[in-house]
Amino acid sequence: MIELKNVSKHFASNQVLTNVSMTVESGEPVAIIGPNGAGKTTLFSLISGFISPSSGEVLFDGDTIPHAAQFGKLAVLPQDAQLDPRFSIEKQLAFFAKLQGFAKAPALSEVTRVLSQVGLIEHKTKKPQELSHGMRKRACIAQALIGSPSFVLLDEATAGLDPIHAKEIRELIAGLSSEITFILSSHDLAELERLCQRVFVFEAGSLKQYSGDIDTQNHAYLTLRLKQHSDDFDKTISGLNGLTQIKTTQSREYLIEYDASVTDFDILLLQHLHQKQIAYQQIYNGKTLENQLFD
Numbered sequence: 001m002i003e004l005k006n007v008s009k010h011f012a013s014n015q016v017l018t019n020v021s022m023t024v025e026s027g028e029p030v031a032i033i034g035p036n037g038a039g040k041t042t043l044f045s046l047i048s049g050f051i052s053p054s055s056g057e058v059l060f061d062g063d064t065i066p067h068a069a070q071f072g073k074l075a076v077l078p079q080d081a082q083l084d085p086r087f088s089i090e091k092q093l094a095f096f097a098k099l100q101g102f103a104k105a106p107a108l109s110e111v112t113r114v115l116s117q118v119g120l121i122e123h124k125t126k127k128p129q130e131l132s133h134g135m136r137k138r139a140c141i142a143q144a145l146i147g148s149p150s151f152v153l154l155d156e157a158t159a160g161l162d163p164i165h166a167k168e169i170r171e172l173i174a175g176l177s178s179e180i181t182f183i184l185s186s187h188d189l190a191e192l193e194r195l196c197q198r199v200f201v202f203e204a205g206s207l208k209q210y211s212g213d214i215d216t217q218n219h220a221y222l223t224l225r226l227k228q229h230s231d232d233f234d235k236t237i238s239g240l241n242g243l244t245q246i247k248t249t250q251s252r253e254y255l256i257e258y259d260a261s262v263t264d265f266d267i268l269l270l271q272h273l274h275q276k277q278i279a280y281q282q283i284y285n286g287k288t289l290e291n292q293l294f295d
């Protein structure tokens, strides 16, 4: 378990974090979101033990970080992690495994294990420049998996990747999440929405926890994006059975709240759109993370 208790951090007169308290237990992936400069990397550096808090405590399984007990259980992939262009990914990962205390032969089996986990075993003899961007990122993630850590911190794991490679990385993280607790930072809400149940949001140097499972007892939500702007769309659907509220969340996008006891509300809505010849681009259950956080 990772615990931050009233942690503050300043660099000279720059107060970056103020009284941050949070707990991350093994289990579901956790997201840290906030705008550029909000302090996400600073938080990761504190959890990794690279820097110390100005005040407060950072604990891993009850011990102050850095601590010997943390070694091998917590891995970090920094935002700007690089691979060495001179060596194959197998060679460099074996080097890191040896740094972690593996002897030569076990280091190679560990590399085989982690490269298989990230789907790169067939490319193990390639040098980084022979791999695509997404594959290189996967190789970096493989490095973080050496030694089977229980927690892996990924800073901006998909930054700079095209949507296809970003999706691959998300799928990889989702697939590994049953064994490893990932702590992910990003400023891309949509990305973390797909991966994480728990989200910590930075606001003015403080953390505000958000849990994704509030407010769904009697109310249900649909998020609807239309293909084109439709005048008075809210009035058009106002008579639908079960509708309780409709809000415009952005251009052509609506958050529709309905009575959860009307179980076929989505079908009614689609039939209604069809009758009125209103084309939609996307419809999904629930609120987008952005709407949940900033509504």
Ligand SMILES: Nc1ncnc2c1ncn2[C@@H]1O[C@H](COP(=O)(O)OP(=O)(O)OP(=O)(O)O)[C@@H](O)[C@H]1O
Residues within 6 Å of the ligand: 011, 014, 016, 034, 035, 036, 037, 038, 039, 040, 041, 042, 043, 187
């Ligand atoms: N070693 C340092 N010395 C001085 N200031 C620092 C140091 N590290 C971070 N800062 C400052 O702390 C603030 C938060 O930076 P940090 O990198 O943690 O933000 P971030 O949320 O990760 O941003 P981004 O999304 O752009 O990566 C910034 O104002 C930055 O200039």
